[in-house]
Amino acid sequence: MIRKNAIALISRIRENASKLIVSELEKHGIKGMAPSHGDVLMVLYHHERVTMKQLAESIKRTKPTVTILVNKLVDLGFVQKQKDNNDSRVTYITLTKEGEKLRSMFFEISDKLNAVVYNGLSNEEQEQLHNILEKILDRF
Template identity: 55%
Template sequence: MIKGNAISLISHIRDAVNKLIISELEKHGIEGIVPSHGDILTYLYKQKNVTMKELAEHIHRTKPTVTVLVNKLVEFGYVIREKEISDNRITYIKLTKKGIELKPIFEEVSSRIREVMYGGFSEKEGEQFESVLENLLQRFNCTSLK
């Protein structure tokens, strides 16, 4: 029998994952970084030089929200802003040395999260789990576009 509590369960899982991320970062002496910062840093590890607009689109946040998140990362010394020389309206976000040094820690935290999320699942169960979640996300994205 379907209990109808999937949204509540998803919300609790998200909260638990966020707490785990923060706890794991604190074990490495990193404070002030929140999971939303992780989205930005992870993208910057893949794309070395991105615009604010590109960053906002990739992490599915508004430009004002990304601005607030980036401001905090600048304050912590993890990223810098650079204006495009030929067009001052374009701002690039780049990792600093301090930001690059976080990469192995982020990889370790990601590994720990995967361990908790998929631990005990067979390969097939993990694939089915992801498929169900992707299907659900697609349903909501399609519904919100109508």
């Protein structure tokens, strides 16, 4: 029997993953941060400074959505915004010292989440899972 409930399963997986992330953040005393903020932090952990446009492209979100995410991280003290000296339309985002302090905790939580997702899957199954999800995403 072929089941057609992939979206429901993906939705429940995402919900549980978000709960795990929020729970782990709270264990580390971080409140008010959502899992979607992790996308922003991940980009900044790999690039010292990015523009809002680069950030939006990297995390595949609209500029207004990225603005909301970044503003929340600014309010929490983890990132800062700085206008370009030559072009005031360009805004750079960088980590603060507080944001940099989150780096090891961020990767620890990421490792924990990946352990849940990939536990018991062979390398081949992990690759198949990734490829199937990419195919589905590309259709949208």
